[in-house]
Amino acid sequence: MSASDLTIKPTADALLSTKMAKRRASNAQFIRWLILFAGGVLMVMPIVYMLSTSFKYPFEVYNLNLIPEEPTLENYQLVLEDGRFYRWFVNSLFIATITTVSNVFFDSLVGYALCKFRFPGRYIVFIAILSTLMIPTEMLVIPWYLMSTTFGWLDTYWGIMFPGLMTAFGTFLMKQFFETVPDDFIEAARIDGLNEFQIWWTVAMPLVKPALAALAIFVFLGNWTAFIWPLIVTNSQEIYTLPVGLTTFSVEQQVEWELIMTGAAISTLPTLIVFLIFQRFIIRGVVMAGLKG
């Protein structure tokens, strides 16, 4: 008996059945892909319809065509005409940017202090900040409103921004990430004569850049879409943010759905474009913030 006889040779039958099994598996895989893809297309349909309608003339709004027969930019001209959307857009951008910068700075400052310094009261500060996570924003809007009336913050950018300048969520996210910065690095920097602020800013902060980016994405998106507090604290249209402005605008339009869709498109497009450019990065950031925060 030669060695070759000992190796198990698959019979033609068995070969056929594994081939079939493989084909069946790849068929199943293909069907799975197709269903997932169809579901994904369905998921973005509301956004696609919104965009498509924003390019339609009123007479076309009521048909289901995705591609307008006569595409037009007239709706955008009409909506942008009185300049309010520009104003709301700039307001939203300004408020979301300042709040993001403030959160990135202060949340990591506090997170770092709680993580790397040993001082009496550290545990109490930690618990105190942790406990604010339990308090829903809605419980605070009334006292914030009263505070704003007392100090004249109603109808100001500061009035919209002040409640969100620091968040407990961001603080814990950053604290978690500063745990990954080795104490040796900080010790070495201390020996080199850097003061603690410099160590935090030049040594620790660059090491947690991914976390900073994740925090920035979350805070920016949260403030860009924030609704209830800006709605409460603003009265005049010059101070409105995009969501509040869009509500007012849509109520005015009543049944002019193509104009409402155009307004909705204008307030959605900026985040969508940013997402399409930084897709992988944003998804990673959201996962990071979601799981560690």
Add this chain to the structure above:
Amino acid sequence: MQFYRHLSISQKQIVWAWAFLALPAIFYVVIRFYPTANAVFLSFQEWNLLGARTWTGFDNYVKLWNDAVFWKVFGNTFLYLIIGTPVSLVISFIIAYHIDKVRFMHGLIRALYFIPFMTSAVAMAWVWRWFYQPVPIGVFNNFLSSFGIAQIEFLNSTTNALPSILAPAVWAGLGFQIIIFMAGLRAIPQTYYEAARIDGISTLTTLWEITLPLLKPTIVFLVVFSSIGFLRIFDQVFNMTTNNPGGPLNSTKPLVLMIYDTAFNSFDMGYAAAQTVVLFAILLVVSLVQLRILRDR
């Protein structure tokens, strides 16, 4: 400076720590703790913003207990939770489970499901509101009528309005839940699945006995996180029922909308504060109960 130089290293650390924390400490006291206490105080007072704040003891809570609208709203708030959380979690898990197994254009598919999460709730509320309009206008009813199916009253019906408003909230949240589930699935070591395959265990048993138990931390996180979101629903309701907020007949009004109405339309600040305290209690109890139940199993 002279003083600072004479401190020991650990004393210097204390000085630095409080230098870091000084401004944030003021912020948390003034913008978080004081308002929390103020809300609780206010819930025992009567105040219409103009007159004096007068103490009324538990009057606001008694009034709330006897308020038929409150119980309607309380029921609605829980309906949002009881429908929203399981539906969104089951759908997002199924999708995440399958996306995880797909290699071809994986990024594109994931992005398609994630995109709604990047939209603003207000803008999408108006898009969905348009979808729900009756026949010549609304997309859904047009679609149905093109198949000769009778129209559905979405937002004008007391029974259909609440699920109709919930749908965009579930839709927008799916993307987040899916990618969190996918991260959870990725974290399960492949060796478990290989062992299961060698033992000839069926896909369903593998899912039930390996995947789901190992995914528990993710599930707990998402259950608590999304429950809090559904209990605090506001943007969608407010924007989809602007002509009659919370309508028809309060059938869609959640607690946060009732708080908003009481405080900023009726200016009954004490009563509204009592409602916020109740909201806080609901959120706390629901989260604790969920953590209890899910941790034990």
